[in-house]
Amino acid sequence: MPQKPAGTLYRGKVGMWSWVLHRITGVAIFFFLLVHVLDTALVRLDAAAYNGVIGTYKTTIIGLGELGLVAAILFHALNGVRIILIDFWRKGAKLQNVMFWIVVAIAAILFAGFAPVHLMHVFSEK
Amino acid sequence: MSVVIEQPKSPRSRKAANWEKYGWMYMRASGAILLILIFGHLYVNLFVGQGIKGIDFAFVAGKWANPFWKVWDGLMLWLALIHGTNGMRTIANDYAERPMVRKVLNYTLWIVCAALIILGTLVITTFDPCIDPNASTYLPGVCAVK
Numbered sequence A: 001m002p003q004k005p006a007g008t009l010y011r012g013k014v015g016m017w018s019w020v021l022h023r024i025t026g027v028a029i030f031f032f033l034l035v036h037v038l039d040t041a042l043v044r045l046d047a048a049a050y051n052g053v054i055g056t057y058k059t060t061i062i063g064l065g066e067l068g069l070v071a072a073i074l075f076h077a078l079n080g081v082r083i084i085l086i087d088f089w090r091k092g093a094k095l096q097n098v099m100f101w102i103v104v105a106i107a108a109i110l111f112a113g114f115a116p117v118h119l120m121h122v123f124s125e126k
Numbered sequence B: 001m002s003v004v005i006e007q008p009k010s011p012r013s014r015k016a017a018n019w020e021k022y023g024w025m026y027m028r029a030s031g032a033i034l035l036i037l038i039f040g041h042l043y044v045n046l047f048v049g050q051g052i053k054g055i056d057f058a059f060v061a062g063k064w065a066n067p068f069w070k071v072w073d074g075l076m077l078w079l080a081l082i083h084g085t086n087g088m089r090t091i092a093n094d095y096a097e098r099p100m101v102r103k104v105l106n107y108t109l110w111i112v113c114a115a116l117i118i119l120g121t122l123v124i125t126t127f128d129p130c131i132d133p134n135a136s137t138y139l140p141g142v143c144a145v146k
């Protein structure tokens, strides 16, 4: 019978999962940014073309995707602050676990403030 | 083990700058500034007013009539693209084991980064709301009918 590897301070705990999430959200935001710079560049060329492309951002499907994007940014940005505090604050490493849950809590609160407003915009006429 | 990556905390050597250390510092410094720039960007563009539904050519032209937002967006462009590209480089170095694959990925990342920074910077600095021949339909009262 294969045995479970012995636990470590890191593996399978908050430290690992926060890293996984930070990495996934970082990659997701990066690829969005590539597209976003390109679509915004249209503003320099052709007003109608820009309005057309930005129109897809207003559809229901993409509108829901924006919720995911904002959630990813909220987590990545706040967890980035946690990483900075771990590196530079004397108590950072010791408190990394609590700080992770503070990050999740602040992200959840900001998201709860954003999501209803954004959904109202997405589902509004015009 | 194929490729050795410098340790961020390796001692200063006389031979070469420790680029890995500067990258490490850049990720943290740019991250802190990006937090403000991106949260402000999302607040103004997605939260207040009509949010996503309010964004169109006229919205952008209105923002960029003010140099404040040009500087804001330009800073965001440079900092985020270099931050994201450097982060992707870290990830590519973690997973791509063959030196050739790694090299190709790294070159691709930085070429794309440079291209988008140049494009974006040109768009912001040379933006002219009335350049489109039909601009008067989008910005009545701002652009003359051509």
Ligand code: HEM
Pocket (backbone or CB within 6 Å): A019, A022, A023, A025, A026, A027, A029, A030, A031, A033, A073, A076, A077, A078, A079, A080, A081, A083, A084, B024, B027, B028, B030, B031, B032, B034, B035, B038, B080, B081, B083, B084, B085, B086, B087, B088, B090, B091
């Ligand atoms: C909003 C403010 C942001 C903050 C505070 C922030 C902070 C950080 C920090 C501290 C790191 C860790 C670097 C390291 O371990 O050496 C990081 C990694 C990364 N960030 Fe950001 N970041 C932000 C925005 C962004 C944006 C806009 C993008 C995409 C364009 C991005 C993409 C990445 C990627 C791909 C990584 C690498 C992840 C990894 O190595 O696992 N970040 N970020």
